[in-house]
Amino acid sequence: MSFNFESTLETPITIDGVEFKNRLLNASGCVCTSGEDLNMLNLSSSAGIVTKSCTLKYREGNNMPRYYDTDALSINSTGLANMGYEFYRDWSVNKKKPYILSVAGVENGENLEILRNLQNSTTVDLIELNLSCPNIIGKPQIAYDFDATDELLRKVFEFNNLKLGVKLPPYFDTMHFNQMADILNKYKLSFVTSINSLGNGLVYDSFNTVIAPNEGLGGIGGSVIKPFGLSNVYRFSKLLKIPIFGCGGIKNKNDALEYIKAGASMVEIGTQLVKDGTSIFDTIIN
Numbered sequence: 001m002s003f004n005f006e007s008t009l010e011t012p013i014t015i016d017g018v019e020f021k022n023r024l025l026n027a028s029g030c031v032c033t034s035g036e037d038l039n040m041l042n043l044s045s046s047a048g049i050v051t052k053s054c055t056l057k058y059r060e061g062n063n064m065p066r067y068y069d070t071d072a073l074s075i076n077s078t079g080l081a082n083m084g085y086e087f088y089r090d091w092s093v094n095k096k097k098p099y100i101l102s103v104a105g106v107e108n109g110e111n112l113e114i115l116r117n118l119q120n121s122t123t124v125d126l127i128e129l130n131l132s133c134p135n136i137i138g139k140p141q142i143a144y145d146f147d148a149t150d151e152l153l154r155k156v157f158e159f160n161n162l163k164l165g166v167k168l169p170p171y172f173d174t175m176h177f178n179q180m181a182d183i184l185n186k187y188k189l190s191f192v193t194s195i196n197s198l199g200n201g202l203v204y205d206s207f208n209t210v211i212a213p214n215e216g217l218g219g220i221g222g223s224v225i226k227p228f229g230l231s232n233v234y235r236f237s238k239l240l241k242i243p244i245f246g247c248g249g250i251k252n253k254n255d256a257l258e259y260i261k262a263g264a265s266m267v268e269i270g271t272q273l274v275k276d277g278t279s280i281f282d283t284i285i286n
């Protein structure tokens with residue numbers, strides 16, 4: 001089959017043995033927290049389902065309002081509101097398409113404990129280990145600490161028989177792309193997702209913060225972050241030998257194809273999925 005760039009988004013792809021019927025996914029955190037959300041994704045035209053990043057136990061998350069958007073951006077400080085990993089593991093029996101469980105342990109050892117407990121699931125296809133949640137007050141984004149990232153991955157791959165990718169925050173310095181790629185290249189990862197939101201932005205409306213938690217600071221998504229998503233995908237696609245899931249500010253087919261051009265194999269839709277609902281996948285493909 002000759003390669004037709006324009007039709008890439010509809011072209012099937014196999015990632016570490018998992019078959020996707022097209023290139024579109026939801027971004028973790030967007031329409032993927034409740035069973036109702038997961039049902040909607042299951043019935044949509046997305047190629048797979050990515051769950052809300054989960055912890056060992058149910059979390060209520062931060063105070064409302066914790067999400068806000070405009071045409072140009074979104075800001076959130078959800079605070080890892082989720083049902084606990086067992087819910088997402090057990091829900092996977094309902095999946096009609098590849099199921100990617102996002103894990104974001106907060107406490108010491110929590111990621112390892114969750115990953116150990118997922119080893120025997122036959123219905124979770126891939127894990128997206130989230131190293132980049134910006135909204136837990138007092139907890140760093142793991143992937144901005146290179147030694148901590150290396151140490152965590154070393155421990156994970158001591159026992160891991162899961163197909164596992166990592167979700168990265170945006171980097172802004174050439175050295176950082178190289179340093180992170182050197183670490184990731186040491187492990188048998190299935191994919192890398194790039195980028196998470198730009199952490200700790202501040203948005204005012206009429207001189208008031210638009211979200212309540214953390215004095216109004218939260219992760220920025222939407223169109224304004226697309227240049228950073230594209231540059232991160234571009235750099236990592238050159239430095240790594242595994243598929244890149246591109247994310248950040250994709251609103252339409254053109255944006256999605258820009259990510260493919262930059263080197264992404266799959267694309268994840270976040271802010272625009274929250275705005276439009278799951279019909280966004282049809283809009284982008286058609």
Ligand code: DHB
Nearest residue numbers: 077078079080132133135
């Ligand atoms: C949350 C936000 C993120 O960007 C993330 O990667 C994980 C969790 C949140 O606030 O819930």
